[in-house]
Amino acid sequence: MTRAIVVLRPEPGNARTAAALRALGLTVRQVPLFAVRPVAWTIPELTGIDGLLLTSANAVRHGGAGLDAVKHLPAIAVGATTAAAAAGAGFAVAVTGTGDARAVVSEARDRGFARLLHLAGRDRSPTGVGDAYGNDGADDSTGGIDSVIVYASDALPLDDATTRSFEDCLVLLHSARAAARLAALVDAAGVDRSRIAVAAISEGVGEAAGRGWASVSIAPQPSDPALVALAVAGANTHAIDHPARGGDKHVMSDYVPTDRPRARGPKMGIILALTGLAFVAGLGLMAYASRMLPWFGGTQATAGSTGTGAATTAQTQGAGSAGYIPSQPLGPNGEPQAAPPIDTAVLATREATLAGQLAALEARTAAITSDAAAAGGQATRAEGLMVAFAARRALDRGVQLGYLEEQIRLRFGQAQPRATMLLIQAARQPVTLEDLRQGLDTIAPDITTSTGEGWLDTIQHQIDSLIILRKAGTPSQIPTDRLARARRLLGAGQVEAARAEVARLPGATQAGNWMDAARRYVVARQALDAIENAALIGQAGQPQPAPVVMPAPEPQTPAVETAPESPGV
Template structure:
């Protein structure tokens, strides 16, 4: 700025021909400028924040306030009532009833097991009987035992080993009742007289048979009568009786082969009878199984 007073005073003291010299204006210092700038920025920031708060407050007033969420109480589980009949006394009574039923079932199982074991025993007995009767039929026909020999040894060999051996030997050298009858017919003439008897002995023996004194209840001792009785006994299957009659005849020494065959036949039948009796015997009950 130009100081007008100074200019007027100076104008009176100088001549009008000299030009006026202007005094340079003094500006603000940089520190003052920075302070003013910071102050203006601070005021502007406060004003902006106030305007923003005022505008935001209007929006919140217009917006409805949400209702508070209801407070949910935790749901309690209902206590289940015990079904009827589950008290201690009832359960104890049921346990006793079940124990009784288990005892009955166990008894029935033991009875069933015993019946099964008895059935198995009787099945074994039936098999033994079938083997014994089959062996008898083979011996009567004079046939070999074949596969029955192994069954015979397995079923009876342990307790009746000797009888089994006699039967097997008799089957290998078969002698039937018909063989004995035919052989007796063939040697009958030699049985009537001794083989080493002379003519006089034979004549006296022949005349002696004409007159025989004996009791009524005793059989005739004549050789011809003994032969007839032996033949009749063989026809009836009584080999032992026929053998006894042949052994008392005058020519018994000439019937050695027949006597041996008859003895083997008798031994085989006795052994077979032993096997059959063992097969028909009631089998012992097998031991009960422990549970």
């Protein structure tokens, strides 16, 4: 007998799980305990944030318009379902976990994501992330993880009659909160827990359900497909002798066959007699062959029994020698000769020679294998360098990467995930030195003078600049001289130094767009340097699928705000 399965998770996950179970021919009841709704939230300060932590697909579904402001951050997804939802919403998934939140955060730390922004639910259970970094997991701000609530899961009313209908069913638990509420509803309705079987998505969820259930099964992996597979096995397992039904196992074992086996008749004796006669006949034929057939070791009788003894002997020898195949060389009289003695010294010499040749072949094979492996590694390194150099050339020309984007992601996505992400984002809005020079020339009149000054302040500044005293070797502080130095630094490719000079000009507040473009230029080159170093030291791999998943470029791409500058890109 197959028991019914109760799915308690909220929509839209409830419908997906129920559809998967019904496709397998199971009886499913959909009783969601919670309803997920969006929560109004404000975007926190993103300075120093390296990535976005997503522990539930609900954060992507109900995050609202605020998600557009954080889409430039790499996403850290707790599982494949959350990663798929994030990629579908336009996020760049850098890390996809296979366990719980603590495991995926640890993996993100190993890949260089020091500080994360967690888009969380209001009534979430402690994930354990904070336990590893200095707090209890409910507020992760002190452990390098800032949390912001973007959705809430409100409890739906459930009457006692519906709760009592869970008896003799298998209930699926997708969260610790659902497990705790199920236990409370069952106890409040006076239902015997031993009449309900439970299947939990993880050990933590199973512990939250408590004890006393008919059975508690844990999915081998914390995913809905694994829980569905566990439910299929649990639904087909039903007690034969349930105590509530007063069954009797003994009755099912009292089997009495209705057909009696047929008795063996006289045909069996005839078969045995024929078998014995055939065996005796075979022995007689073998004895005859051993005496009469020459190839069987015997002598062939002559056709006639008369004649002289010499003629008879000659005929017998002639008949015998006609079909004889000697196994040893014969002497002059036709007699077999003894085999020559074996020279052990010659055999030892031959064995030593063969052993030496075999050792030489093995050494040559090992050398060829080593050379082939080295050549393969050098070829992989050369291919990685070619891809990195081609990417640098595309950035210097101000064009998008095109097919190089996929090559960079597949070859360097695992070794340098953050640098790969920043490089691909910068290439979608490329900035060249010529763009920076033209932009600086355009804003030069605005940034060399202070905004908001009256004509008296302007005259005062002109008088003050007539005579300036400074130490020898100290750069001039006059705005025009700073602007000239910034232009020279741009011509030498030192964008960071030119950006620092522009920041000290009186009208630097008017150069916001130029400063942002210069910062994107610097971040892109730092990411490209990290990728080239990875290619030089042999970290570039063969084109294999990597966890980094980049969305396809849209027709209208909004301005991408790259992560803050960091020397260790």
